[in-house]
Every structure is written in C-alpha cells, then in structure tokens.
Amino acid sequence: MGLVVDEYVMTGAGTLDDVIERGLSHGFGASPANRELVRRMRAHDEKHEDKLRFFGLACQ
Secondary structure, rough: OHHHHHHHHHHHHOOOHHHHHHHHOHHEEEHHHHHHHHHHHHHHHHHHHOOOOOOOOEEE
C-alpha cells in the first residue's frame, strides 16, 4: 500500500484523496496530520531535485 503513496509523492500520480484512501491502512488515512504529511512531501518533490520517498508508517 505504501507504494501508492510513494508514487504520488514522487510523480503526482492520482489525487491526494485517492492516495490517502488506498495507500494508508489501519485508519492512518483518517489522521489530518498524515494527510498533511503526504501533501507536504508531494509539494517538496515538485520543487526540489532531491526527492523524498515514502516507505510506510510504523505503529507500536
């Protein structure tokens, strides 16, 4: 699932809503902070040559 988010962050493929729904499991997509994190990562990659990557979220 994290690959969906990673592709969005790196290329902008899809929409933020779709990526949050399909790319984050266990209710992580419901968190406004996680949505903002993905949005900000995409915004960074649009403007910078050194790209961020998304590998997933860990929970304890």
